[in-house]
Amino acid sequence: MSPLQEFAPIAVLLIIAVLVAIIISIISRLFGPYKPTSRKVSPYESGMKPIGSASRRYSIRFYLVAVLFILFDIEVVFFLPWAVVFRDMGLYALAAMGVFTLVLTIGLIYEWKVGALEWE
């Protein structure tokens, strides 16, 4: 048995998904009313106009906020699996996460002092 065979259920899932999508679009085309307008056939994007200039200008500060956000977002991502096994691993896990949080806190103090958290 080759390792590829283990992926067979995924392949089945893929085929079913594609088939369902095709069948649904065929059925709605056959039985539904079809009166296209330019608005209707354009891609749906939460009611906003989907087409426009890609190079819109917005404040560079958003980038900084995004970068800082990712940093602490990742921290939370690491916290989740840690919290799951915390009871089994006890003091060691606490110490490891303590070191991790300490390093992040140093980063936080740094960006605070440097002024990265100020909007203006």
Place this chain on the structure above:
Amino acid sequence: MLQLPSLETLNMGAALPAISIAAWACILLLIDLWIPKDRKILTVYLAAGNLVFAFIANLLVFNQSGDSFMGMYVADQFSGVMNLIIIGTALLSIVLSFDYLKRVGIERGEYYVLVLFVTAGAMFMAAANDLILIFVALELLSIPLYVLSAFRAPDIRSEEAGMKYFLLGAFASAFLVFGGAMVYGATGTTNLNEIAASAGMIIASNSSTSLFLLLGAALLLVGLGFKVAAVPFHEWTPDVYEGAPTPVTAFMSVAAKLGGFGSLLRILVVGMSAVTMTAGEPAVWQNVVAILAGLTMIVGNIVALSQANIKRMLAYSSIANAGYILMAVAAAGSPGLANEATRGALVYMLAYMFTNMGAFAVVIAVERANGGADLEHFVGLGKARPMLAIMMVVFMMSLTGIPLTGGFIGKALVFATTLNAGLVWLAIIGVLTSVVSAYYYVRVIVNMFLRDAEASTEEATPGYSTGVQWVAAVALGGTVLLGVLPTLITVLTDRVSLVASITP
């Protein structure tokens, strides 16, 4: 059941030199915030003091092999010698940087913190015995280097260098991680010793699992090939080296290579030595690495011929030098030769470190005095500043590999192991490209001594500041000492044995 480590099994003492640098870098980042702008020299002293401490600590634990973090970090003689070279590089480049940063107006304490982070990353790479730690260490080495390349930020070339390095480096990291995942899929472990234990059987079984293992090894090779600038993956090197601030170029041309080759040697020699079709034959990766080495030497040396900018020329020269070290890596694939080849590579890297730091110190001095680092700026240097010119001659001779310099000893050892491994064609390419390289190294010497500047530009600015002077002198001393008395370093490298269990 989960095996919980205690403080004893973690054994952090063995990793003390690297940990102390990483921890102190974090603390120094905070301390630096409260150091007033006109007293940034204090940050330099604090960073250098930490490096000296790590250097001494590393010498003290040199003979005590041990592993920390449950076999992830191996402190042996290999990482001991590597640490000495890496810390030496960091010390020299910090001394080299201070005056430059002041002159260019980018004097910020973060610079030294980033240098410390890179140093710690390189040290972890050289000692990492686990694919996961290798990846983390590689990121610790690379990300500060991206920032350092762009450190002269409003300068557009520096920004370009940082951006290019970041994008290509990110790709390289992705290759490395993917390769690690493949190897893990094939062997079920990320520990290099355990990979070594099962790799031979997997290859012999010739199943699809062995395909995964080979693919993973190839991707790991690609990822690290980017970092050491081996040829099909070298395109970023000249642009980044030229655009980055010159002390950063000096530092990263050595530190990134040291870390990359440290990990490459560990992965291939410790983890993959047993990857052979039939026992007793060279490992399957030997041919691949040998071809990479040949290409790297040929392309690096030949393209360097046409460079008019010394920083670009040294960039291609660093590519070529990666080729010579790769030659030793290829030789390490032959059974029984791994330790000899590793020792040769270590001596070569030490010689390259001294020579390259020295050459870049001279480039900084010339940049400061003559306003640029083109070949034209070196014209008449022999008359204007004879000491500086003579130092440059020694560094160029060492890069060429002329006897009585460290470069010669390194090349001699590397060529010897390559011949022992039976890779005669590779050794021939190495010798021929060395001859080619003499042309562009000697051209610098010719420009300095045999051509006169049209108008003698007597400028008030002195050629070099104290820091640069010191670095050039130390590098000169190291290069010559290594060339005259190679036993000084071979006494250390002779104890290095990466695969003690396989070859007695």
